[in-house]
Amino acid sequence: MISFKHVYKSYATQAPCLKDLNFHVDKGDFVFVVGPSGSGKTTLFKLISAYETKTSGEIEVLGHNLNSLRQGQIPFLRRKIGFVLQNYKLLKNKTVFENIELPLLIQNVEKPLRAIAVDRMIEMVGLTDLKDQYPDFLSGGEQQRTAIARALVHNPEIVIADEPTGNLDFGMSQTIMQIFRRFSEQGLTILMATHDQRLIDQANSRIFTIEKGHIQEGLRR
Amino acid sequence: MNTNSSRWPLFLMLSISGVMLILGYLTYKNTLTALGVWNNSSPLQIFLKVDATEAEKNQLIAALKAEPQVEDVTLTDRQQAADSFKSSIQSSVESFLSDEELTDLLPESVEVSLQSEINSEKREAVYGGLTEKFKAAPGVDEVVDNSTWLRKFDRIDRFIRFAGLCAFVVVLSLLSYMMSLLLKVYIDESRPDIEVYTLLGATRWSIYRIFLSDLLQMLVGGSALTLAVSFILFKMLRNYLSKSGLSQNLVEHLQFMNLKEASVFFFLLFVCILTHSLFTIRASLQQLNKLSYD
Numbered sequence: 001m002i003s004f005k006h007v008y009k010s011y012a013t014q015a016p017c018l019k020d021l022n023f024h025v026d027k028g029d030f031v032f033v034v035g036p037s038g039s040g041k042t043t044l045f046k047l048i049s050a051y052e053t054k055t056s057g058e059i060e061v062l063g064h065n066l067n068s069l070r071q072g073q074i075p076f077l078r079r080k081i082g083f084v085l086q087n088y089k090l091l092k093n094k095t096v097f098e099n100i101e102l103p104l105l106i107q108n109v110e111k112p113l114r115a116i117a118v119d120r121m122i123e124m125v126g127l128t129d130l131k132d133q134y135p136d137f138l139s140g141g142e143q144q145r146t147a148i149a150r151a152l153v154h155n156p157e158i159v160i161a162d163e164p165t166g167n168l169d170f171g172m173s174q175t176i177m178q179i180f181r182r183f184s185e186q187g188l189t190i191l192m193a194t195h196d197q198r199l200i201d202q203a204n205s206r207i208f209t210i211e212k213g214h215i216q217e218g219l220r221r
Numbered sequence: 222m223n224t225n226s227s228r229w230p231l232f233l234m235l236s237i238s239g240v241m242l243i244l245g246y247l248t249y250k251n252t253l254t255a256l257g258v259w260n261n262s263s264p265l266q267i268f269l270k271v272d273a274t275e276a277e278k279n280q281l282i283a284a285l286k287a288e289p290q291v292e293d294v295t296l297t298d299r300q301q302a303a304d305s306f307k308s309s310i311q312s313s314v315e316s317f318l319s320d321e322e323l324t325d326l327l328p329e330s331v332e333v334s335l336q337s338e339i340n341s342e343k344r345e346a347v348y349g350g351l352t353e354k355f356k357a358a359p360g361v362d363e364v365v366d367n368s369t370w371l372r373k374f375d376r377i378d379r380f381i382r383f384a385g386l387c388a389f390v391v392v393l394s395l396l397s398y399m400m401s402l403l404l405k406v407y408i409d410e411s412r413p414d415i416e417v418y419t420l421l422g423a424t425r426w427s428i429y430r431i432f433l434s435d436l437l438q439m440l441v442g443g444s445a446l447t448l449a450v451s452f453i454l455f456k457m458l459r460n461y462l463s464k465s466g467l468s469q470n471l472v473e474h475l476q477f478m479n480l481k482e483a484s485v486f487f488f489l490l491f492v493c494i495l496t497h498s499l500f501t502i503r504a505s506l507q508q509l510n511k512l513s514y515d
Contacts, residue, residue, distance in 0.1 A: 072424070079422035089417050103421045150421075 001027050001158065001189055002048060007057030009043055016055065017043055019213040025191065025206075027157070030184045032200050033193040035210035041193040044210065045160045048191070049081055050074045062157055079107055082151030086163040088143045090135040096146050097122065097131040103154040121149040125179060141172035148179055152188075159183070161192040165199065173199060231403045232439050238396040239447030239490065240454070243478065245392065246486065247455060249385035251475050265348045267331040267355060270362040277360030278329075284358070285333055290347050292336045302327040328362065344368055397493045401501040408432065408505040415506070425506060432502050433495070440494065444487055452477060 002025040010016040018040045025031055033041050046052040048061055050069060059066040062080050069077065082103075083089070090099050100121055104114040122131050125145040135143055144164060151159055161180065165173035177199055184190050194200065200207065207218045267285075269278065278296065285294045297305070303323045333351060335344055348368040356364045408415075411432075418428055455477050463472045478486065 075419075075422040075424045077422075078420065083420050089413075089420060091414055091417055102417070106418065106421050106423045106427060 001025055001029075001062060002191075003058075003060040004047075005058040007047070007059055008055045009040070009047060009052065010055050017213055018047075018210075018215075021057070021215050023208065023215060023217060025189060027189055028184065028187045029189050030181070030203065030205040031189075031191045032203065032205050032207045033191060033210065034195070034200065034207060037195075039210045040213060041210055042162055044208075044215075045162055045191065045193070048158075049083070049160060050077055079103070079154065080157045082154070082156035082159040084144070084147050084151045084159065084161040084164040086166040088135070088147045090143060090146055090150075092135050095132050095134055096127055096138070096142075099135070099146055100149045100153050102150060107154060109154075117153050118149075121153045124182075125149045140167050141169075141175065144168060144172075144176055145179070148176065152183060156188070158189045158191065161190065163193055163195070165194060165196060170196075170198065174202075177202070228407065228439075231400070231407060232443055234399060234403060235439060235443035235494075236446045236450070238392075238399070239443060240450050242389070242392055242396065242490070243447060243451040243486070244454065245385075245388060246482075247451070247477065249381065249389070250478075250482075252381055252385075265333045265351060265368065266365045267333070267361055268363045268365065269329045269331065269360050271328065273329070273360030273362075278331075281355070281358055281360060282331060285331065285351075285355070288351065290335050290339055291333055291351075293334045295332045295334075297330050297332065299324045299327055299329055302330065345372060393489065393493055396490075397497040400494050401497045404432075404436065404498050404501050405505050408502060428506060429499070429502055433499070436495070436498055440491060444490070448483070 002023075004021040004023050007018065007021040008016045009018040021044070033044060035041055043052060047054055047059060047066075050061075050066055054066070061077065064073070064077055091102070094102070097118055100118045101114055104117060109117070119131075122128055125148055127142060127145055127149065130138060130142060135146065138146065144167075148164070151161075159180070164180075165176055168176065173196060180190055180192065181203075209216045209218065267281070269281075282294050282296060285291055303320065306323065306327060333348075335347055339347060345368045348366050352364045352366045355361055415428060418431070455475075459472060459475050462475070
């Protein structure tokens, strides 16, 4: 599903920020990516989603060799990935329903099917009563649940969650984690960056630790 | 797309520029029409003596019609001359001349028009020849040949056409350039939205489409407003000129755009702005290509 072979990434003339990354992520894996700020967690996610190109090595994501992926194919790769980010990235002039509907609109899904899928997701993340609200009227946790629903509504194969609980209290973070776990159990591959050790301790997951550009893998049980 | 601050300036800018362009075109068009009022009248007028007999008039008209270059000959009697004079003067002539006095004052005349195939250079010579030939004819008082004067008018006419066309092209180019600058600001302000669309896998074309459909809506709305405002301003100006004592004949010749002109005008406006905007959107999105999701 995701495969890195001897991947290096450096910016301009600086020393490589990621060095000799070798790992493989299978379908249904729940992987925590941890490391200090600036260690390269976000760069790793950008490489997977083709926002950045590697300096050397080989990356394969969902059967696409990113070395040979053309610019025009990138949007189609991203349609198979759901993104949940720390700052939610919701459109302020669209309601909860409309925000969640966006990936389906972009993929030209018919309106009746969109409505069914969006309503189902809204129910799963517990936002039924707020579906006509605009993001500015929602709490941080509600906005993040909207972002999660948007990331999952089009049945992606991978979810990249970059500090999804960074702005939330521990109680809300646990709620968010429960949603992710539920989807992971259904076979969704999730890569999550977090600084919250308590969330990592509660999980039964693979852990990638990035330090000084290198990645080390461990397993939390 | 986001409701950002440059949306309304863009719309207003489009509408105001559109009104300016239409008013500029109407000035150009009606200047030509005003010149046309003069230009369409025959430059050769043969004024008849007060005591010219019916036989002399008929003989003169027959002789003129027999000329190979002459297309038509029109006799204007005293009543028609008085009516025409009164319609071209807004202020009431009755205040100092009665209808009978005016009719007595104005002579009968014959207007001569030439065949349309004869070009403007030859016309002057033909009118000159006709003047020489008929100035001493029986019943003729005076032959007035205005063709030289009208030739000069024709030059002004051509100059105005050319200057008007140049001004139109310059203003249209400036308008589309300014529209594209505003559109660039609009796109930059929409950057957070574009980032989200990119994140969710929107293709470049689908993002183009969002901006172009937004722009198209503004263009259609702006065009409707432009047309309405221009028409109201034109009507107000015409009423003002009509009341201000300007020649009624001239005021009646003032025209708004017809359907064909409006279609061509808005077609050019749309093509120019949309083409310019497409390049702007393309350039702006290429700059925003390295979007980050963090």
